[in-house]
């Protein structure tokens with residue numbers, strides 16, 4: 001990683017970002033006081049959002065463990081978010097010492113915090129945070145840190161966990177996923193989740209629609225998708241058991257506080273490349 005990559009980037013503290021809001025829902029940490037009005041509005045409309053976020057985060061951990069168990073030793077975690085406990089490199093290296101992880105995000109706070117953490121942990125030889133946008137696959141794939149850490153002749157674990165909701169239809173999300181599929185070899189895996197209202201009750205539909213509208217004030221709008229749209233992102237991948245399911249229901253490894261609110265609003269699946 002070049003030293004210029006570590007220069008702090010300017011932060012927009014006035015517009016809440018999806019990364020900071022999600023981080024708050026997972027950890028309770030308020031990063032900027034200016035995010036609080038937005039967070040309070042979101043809590044009012046979607047009181048179950050923190051639970052949704054925590055279920056989503058736990059799915060990511062289980063998907064990483066699944067991939068390491070399947071022999072994957074290198075990960076491209078796109079839309080990685082702000083680091084919290086149980087980050088991809090920590091989970092993976094705890095299971096197999098020779099793992100490498102490239103994180104990607106386009107949020108300044110996520111990038112700066114991840115780089116600080118990786119530097120503090122002394123893991124920059126095996127891990128990096130790349131400042132890039134999912135909408136630019138070539139920039140991610142060709143980035144010097146990606147090329148340094150990922151051997152594309154070996155299986156790769158792609159993580160796109162709750163990042164596609166931030167990609168509008170105009171940006172052709174299925175084509176973006178396809179470009180990553182075309183870059184990796186057989187035995188590679190992909191894990192994705194996606195917020196959806198398809199299976200939600202009427203009351204929740206109204207709540208979440210109101211919450212989603214709030215994101216119009218954030219730095220990025222959110223796109224809700226159907227099960228079929230989510231499944232289309234796995235085109236070319238063999239979807240592992242139990243198929244397209246809710247994040248809570250994907251190989252749960254501990255009793256979870258399942259409810260009728262958060263549970264149906266997050267589709268999840270893991271695929272492997274035949």
Ligand SMILES: C[S@@+](CC[C@H](N)C(=O)[O-])C[C@H]1O[C@@H](n2cnc3c(N)ncnc32)[C@H](O)[C@@H]1O
Nearest residue numbers: 019022079080081105106107133134161162166
């Ligand atoms: C809801 S968080 C998910 C974080 C993490 N993947 C997880 O599941 O715990 C979404 C993340 O995707 C990032 N993101 C949104 N749009 C992106 C884009 N076009 N390119 C890269 N990252 C993006 C946001 O900055 C944020 O950190």
